[in-house]
Amino acid sequence: MSFQAITGLMVVASLAFVGFFIYFVFKQLQFVIQAINLYKKMVTRQDTMIMLLKDIRKGGNPGKQPTVTVCKNCGKRYDEDLRGQFCEECGTKLS
Numbered sequence: 667m668s669f670q671a672i673t674g675l676m677v678v679a680s681l682a683f684v685g686f687f688i689y690f691v692f693k694q695l696q697f698v699i700q701a702i703n704l705y706k707k708m709v710t711r712q713d714t715m716i717m718l719l720k721d722i723r724k725g726g727n728p729g730k731q732p733t734v735t736v737c738k739n740c741g742k743r744y745d746e747d748l749r750g751q752f753c754e755e756c757g758t759k760l761s
Contacts, residue, residue, distance in 0.1 A: 740756040
């Protein structure tokens, strides 16, 4: 074999190695990006499930914002809708 043939084979082998290395690095980056996206989806689902469980434990409808009633006389706040009933503090009818 001549010197030029050996040099040519070494160049081809070097290029193949560099190409494989670049391919490997991009595959690793692709895996990391997919793992990050999966983690984001998991966190979003977990947050949604926690909110639903809190709503269920409160006895309300899932996803519905709680209604707040405030007494116009004394300013006491109630976390549920108590319109038509009377304030525990001052006895004023809640509206």
